[in-house]
Amino acid sequence: MNPENIVNLKLHPIHDRRFTKSCKAQLDRTGVLVIENFLSSDTVLFLQGEARDVRPLAFFCHQNHNVYLLDSDPSLPKGHVRNLEQVSDKGCVTHDQIPDDSPLRTLYEWPDFRVFLESVLNVPVFPYADTLSSININYYEKGLQLGWHYDNASFAITLMVQAAEEGGEFEYLEKVRNQETGEQGYTDTEAVIKGSLKPKKLKMGEGALVLFRGRNSLHRVAPVASERARILVTLNFNTEPGVMLSELARMTFFGRIV
Numbered sequence: 001m002n003p004e005n006i007v008n009l010k011l012h013p014i015h016d017r018r019f020t021k022s023c024k025a026q027l028d029r030t031g032v033l034v035i036e037n038f039l040s041s042d043t044v045l046f047l048q049g050e051a052r053d054v055r056p057l058a059f060f061c062h063q064n065h066n067v068y069l070l071d072s073d074p075s076l077p078k079g080h081v082r083n084l085e086q087v088s089d090k091g092c093v094t095h096d097q098i099p100d101d102s103p104l105r106t107l108y109e110w111p112d113f114r115v116f117l118e119s120v121l122n123v124p125v126f127p128y129a130d131t132l133s134s135i136n137i138n139y140y141e142k143g144l145q146l147g148w149h150y151d152n153a154s155f156a157i158t159l160m161v162q163a164a165e166e167g168g169e170f171e172y173l174e175k176v177r178n179q180e181t182g183e184q185g186y187t188d189t190e191a192v193i194k195g196s197l198k199p200k201k202l203k204m205g206e207g208a209l210v211l212f213r214g215r216n217s218l219h220r221v222a223p224v225a226s227e228r229a230r231i232l233v234t235l236n237f238n239t240e241p242g243v244m245l246s247e248l249a250r251m252t253f254f255g256r257i258v
């Protein structure tokens, strides 16, 4: 598929400096950018079919973790928000399992898309050097979820391929902690997890491109409640060339390292 037919360029002129600047301003101001209908409707339908075709290859992982994605701190009680256990489980199809002619590869490799991302994120972007990590299809089937957490990476780039009919909402609250100053935001983190501080819900329709800064924004994917799975593609990049995802992370999320 021609990249010009994958992206809705009439709606979202990624080659136009004014469009790019307004995207960057939105991301800088709010920490999130949702471009609805980024993918053409033909592409969305095609990708839904492709995701179903490769679904038997998915590796399903189940993890317990805390929101900081760190080993627990033995100097604090088990019930302290620093150590509070969260559950994440999802299926994942890796880069090497994505068909050679997939529009996902075409988009990921399209130089114009890279230039757009670099302008909006204000950093250079390079693919992963390992064979598994660059493009991932994530399956959140009924009952599966991603627990509350802060990302290690400073940005995430995702494509919503199929929305759940029920559940699976992306919930977040920005600027809860400050990783750079070491402020861990325990009070508000606990309030969100325990339900006394209401998070926001990020609307993302099928075909949306989402850029999210998750290092200091607490977020989760609520459990999916419908038979229709939430299927989301992560387009993973580094700010330097030659980086591989750690073997530990590959084992955890993909069940193998090559």
Ligand SMILES: O=C(O)CCC(=O)C(=O)O
Binding pocket: 146, 151, 156, 158, 170, 214, 219, 221, 232
């Ligand atoms: O599934 C999503 O929309 C976001 C996933 C996420 O937060 C993550 O992978 O860290």
Ligand SMILES: [Fe+2]
Binding pocket: 149, 150, 151, 156, 214, 219
């Ligand atoms: Fe995240």
